[in-house]
Amino acid sequence: xxxxxxxxxxxxxxxxxxxxxxxxxxxxxxxxxxxxxxxxxxxxxxxxxxxxxxxxxxxxxxxxxxxxxxxxxxxxxxxxxxxxxxxxxxxxxxxxxxxxxxxxxxxxxxxxxxxxxxxxxxxxxxxxxxxxxxxxxxxxxxxxxxxxxxxxxxxxxxxxxxxxxxxxxxxxxxxxxxxxxxxxxxxxxxxxxxxxxxxxxxxxxxxxxxxxxxxxxxxxxxxxxxxxxxxxxxxxxxxxxxxxxxxxxxxxxxxxxxxxxxxxxxxxxxxxxxxxxxxxxxxxxxxxxxxxxxxxxxxxxxxxxxx
Amino acid sequence: xxxxxxxxxxxxxxxxxxxxxxxxxxxxxxxxxxxxxxxxxxxxxxxxxxxxxxxxxxxxxxxxxxxxxxxxxxxxxxxxxxxxxxxxxxxxxxxxxxxxxxxxxxxxxxxxxxxxxxxxxxxxxxxxxxxxxxxxxxxxxxxx
Numbered sequence: 001x002x003x004x005x006x007x008x009x010x011x012x013x014x015x016x017x018x019x020x021x022x023x024x025x026x027x028x029x030x031x032x033x034x035x036x037x038x039x040x041x042x043x044x045x046x047x048x049x050x051x052x053x054x055x056x057x058x059x060x061x062x063x064x065x066x067x068x069x070x071x072x073x074x075x076x077x078x079x080x081x082x083x084x085x086x087x088x089x090x091x092x093x094x095x096x097x098x099x100x101x102x103x104x105x106x107x108x109x110x111x112x113x114x115x116x117x118x119x120x121x122x123x124x125x126x127x128x129x130x131x132x133x134x135x136x137x138x139x140x141x142x143x144x145x146x147x148x149x150x151x152x153x154x155x156x157x158x159x160x161x162x163x164x165x166x167x168x169x170x171x172x173x174x175x176x177x178x179x180x181x182x183x184x185x186x187x188x189x190x191x192x193x194x195x196x197x198x199x200x201x202x203x204x205x206x207x208x209x210x211x212x213x214x215x216x217x218x219x220x221x222x223x224x225x226x227x228x229x230x231x232x233x234x235x236x237x238x239x240x241x242x243x244x245x246x247x248x249x250x251x252x253x254x255x256x257x258x259x260x261x262x263x264x265x266x267x268x269x270x271x272x273x274x275x276x277x278x279x280x281x282x283x284x285x286x287x288x289x290x291x292x293x294x295x296x297x298x299x300x301x302x303x304x305x306x307x
Numbered sequence: 308x309x310x311x312x313x314x315x316x317x318x319x320x321x322x323x324x325x326x327x328x329x330x331x332x333x334x335x336x337x338x339x340x341x342x343x344x345x346x347x348x349x350x351x352x353x354x355x356x357x358x359x360x361x362x363x364x365x366x367x368x369x370x371x372x373x374x375x376x377x378x379x380x381x382x383x384x385x386x387x388x389x390x391x392x393x394x395x396x397x398x399x400x401x402x403x404x405x406x407x408x409x410x411x412x413x414x415x416x417x418x419x420x421x422x423x424x425x426x427x428x429x430x431x432x433x434x435x436x437x438x439x440x441x442x443x444x445x446x447x448x449x450x451x
Contacts, residue, residue, distance in 0.1 A: 050337030050442035051385040057438070059363030059430075064445065066354035066370050072449060075350075076373055166350055173353035178335040181355055189355075221421040224371040228423070231369065266397035266422060268404055275377070276415065278403060281422035 065232035067193050068225055070109075070116035071170055073200030077117070080204075080215035084121040088206045089114045090199070090306045095133045101141065102241040105188040106305045108137040109195020112173060116196075117203055119169055124159040131155050131169075138176070141188060146175050186236045194245050195305065197229050201252075202302040205295035219294060220286040223256040248301045255297040258290030334359060334442035342383035342444045345413065349379040349448025357444040362388065362433040367425060368445045374421040377451040381413040382406070382428050385441030389431045396425040417451075 068076075090110050098104045115130035135147035151172065158164035180189040204219050211219075230253070233246050266281040334357045343351065356368055372378055384391045395404040395414065403424070404414055426445055 050333050050341070051387045051439050052441075054361045054438040054440040056361060056440075059361060059365070061365040061367065062358050062360070064354075064356040064358075064366065064368040066352065066356060066368060066447075068371060068373070069353040071350060072352060072373070075449075076376075079375075170351050170353050174351060174355060175335075177353060177355035178338075178357075182332050182335070218373075218421075221371075221373070224421065224423050228369065228371055263398050265399060265401055266403055266424075268416065271417075275417055276404075277417045277419055278372075278422070278424075279419040280397075281418075281420045282398060284421070 063235070065228065065235045067197055067228045067232060068200075069170065069173065070113045070196040070200055071120070071166055073113070073197070073204075074116040074120040076218055077200070077204050077215070078120050080218050081212040082204060082215055083207070083210075084117075084123065085203070085206055086123070086126070088203055089117070089126075089130075092129055092133050094306065095136050098137070098140070101188065102191060102244075103305065104137050104140045105191035105241075106195040106198075106245070108134060108141070109192040109197070110199040110302070110306050111137065111195075112169075112192070113196045113199025113203065116169060117199075119162065119165045122162055124165075127165055128152070128155050128159055131172075134172075141185075143176060143179050143183075146179060147172060187239050187242055190233050190236050190242055191245060193232060194229060194249070197225065198298060198302050198305070201294070201298045205291070205298060208291055208295055216286070216291055217284060219291060220259045220284050222294075223259045223261060223284075224282075226253065226256055248304060251297040252294070252301055255290065255293035258293060259284060259286045261285075334444070337385065337442040338383065338444045338446070342381060342446055345381050345383065346379055346446060346448035349377075349450050352447045352449070354447075356446070357442060359440050360384070360388065360430050360443045361440045362430050362435075362438055364430045364443075366428040366443060366445065368428075369423060369425045370447060371421065371423050372418045373449075374418055375451075376449050377415070377417045379413055379415050379448045380426060381446040381448070382426075382443070383412060383446060384430070384443040385439075387439045388441045388443065389433065391428055391430060391443065393426060393428045396427065398423045400425075 090107070095107065095111065098107050111130055111133050115127060115134060118126040118130055131147065132152060135144060135152065138144045138147050151168065155165060155168050158168070176192070177189055180186065180192075201219065201222050204215065208216070226249070230246065230249070233242055236242055262283040262285070264280050264283060266278050268276050268278050271277050335355075338357050358366060360366065380395065382391050382393045391412070393406045394402055397403055404416070406412075406414065428443065428445060430443065
């Protein structure tokens with residue numbers, strides 16, 4: 001009987017040990033496996049082309065969660081007629097004061113938002129300065145090699161070419177997201193995404209009184225991206241930092257509750273030039289008081305982290 | 308359990324963890340080499356929506372697309388997985404686009420009004436005795 005019990009215990013422990021790395025893999029950056037599958041084991045490494053014999057047999061559904069990148073948000077702000085406001089950017093001097101991983105992660109996102117905003121508005125020297133600041137925070141997070149001295153030199157040499165800087169920023173943050181996933185640092189990835197989203201909305205709401213109607217609509221539409229962000233944060237294994245972030249965003253969610261979105265069917269049609277246009281979809285309504293509430297709540301959470 | 312028994316289990320777990328991490332790293336290389344160039348002049352979204360999938364798997368991505376902006380949606384998978392199919396659904400779950408019979412791994416479109424859409428990807432089943440897994444990446448680029 002004791003032998004049976006020992007075997008059972010051994011099997012259970014074996015399964016637990018084997019399940020650990022699979023959990024690490026499946027509960028990755030912004031992904032939720034709907035039905036994680038049992039796995040058969042193999043030590044064969046994936047080849048350079050990205051394939052290998054399957055390590056599991058049972059199919060499952062993987063859910064990705066994503067938010068618009070800071071560059072996308074900055075482009076959106078620019079097209080909506082916003083004017084560059086250097087005074088709204090987070091101080092570069094504060095970067096050295098963030099000692100914890102949580103604060104470094106959120107502020108990396110915030111600085112990524114400022115970097116993107118500077119790049120899109122052709123603030124060349126400022127762009128390089130913000131990239132350098134991101135590098136400092138990446139050093140603290142153990143991924144300093146992603147923003148190498150060579151990359152900074154490349155940015156410096158291309159500082160007058162916006163498209164090149166856009167490429168550098170998007171490639172860099174894509175690589176960072178990939179590395180965080182490889183290293184099992186999904187919390188860092190989520191907090192960085194939150195920081196980037198917060199900064200984008202913060203910058204977009206600094207001068208609401210002089211904003212165009214288009215910009216106001218774009219701000220109201222961020223209710224949808226906030227849903228994406230909350231889905232992303234909820235998809236990770238809960239940690240104190242992620243829970244704190246979701247709690248901090250509750251007043252922002254409450255402010256966005258004033259935006260009403262009426263769902264309508266969307267349809268794809270071909271335009272004269274052959275481009276497929278997706279029309280229809282949701283109708284977004286808001287009032288000035290709601291925008292003011294969004295502006296105030298986003299400033300509060302932004303300043304809570306960027307102090 | 309004795310230390311001797313624990314040791315091989317720990318080693319096995321570590322080997323698997325490194326194998327899994329290596330697979331993830333290889334997917335990043337695969338995506339960079341094989342997928343990213345296909346976005347051409349579209350600015351990539353920096354989200355990392357890449358996973359190792361096997362035949363029969365599905366993947367889903369929900370994302371907000373902004374009005375009056377052009378997008379390229381690219382579903383890029385290792386050829387060993389066969390022809391991946393994908394659909395685009397609106398926020399009510401109605402189908403907008405289906406890649407079936409289009410013989411293209413990407414969908415170029417413009418969105419008139421900002422909306423949330425879902426991209427659903429299927430890896431085809433196979434009768435092969437030895438199944439393979441491969442990297443699949445859902446990439447979104449935008450311009451204009």
